Amino acid sequence: MLRSRILGLRRVIFAVPQVAVPRLTPVRTYKIKQPCDAHMNELPIPCGPWQPWYDAKQSFYNKILIGGVLWFLFSFAMMIMTDSIYLHFAPPSHPGPPSDMVQDCEDE
Template structure:
């Protein structure tokens, strides 16, 4: 088993090392600034269009959140405790302590 592991390590090491140094080829040309895309068109109109789209998404998300929050409160699936309870609890002399004798 150990001999197989050493064999795989040696062969994989050779393959990976040959790939590592393959970029030292003289035919390879490094990237430079002339290969970058050149923007064309008016930047202001592109920016205004993108901002308009993002603002519509923001307003839609805010409206959906408000709608879902109102529906959760309306249907009673969530109670947010905005106000104190309408009826206070019973006076303390009406409450009996639990008998913990076991």
């Protein structure tokens, strides 16, 4: 009898109150959406002439292109001038040693 009262008291003291705990992981709910066919009302409607906008964009892109080509030519010229790269346009300016200085290997 005493034991049942102690166990009952223990349950009351250490009981965890039932509080709504928010879920940390999202719950996935899958809904089957009906496909909606595209129609002309969803297309954007241009307001004003498109040619000035197009010319401004092309002018910007052409400036970027010209800047890139000039930078490539500058860096390529600097590589050739500083001998960082050798493209073998002509024979080397310092040929190999004369043939009398070269020792032939004897294969035995």
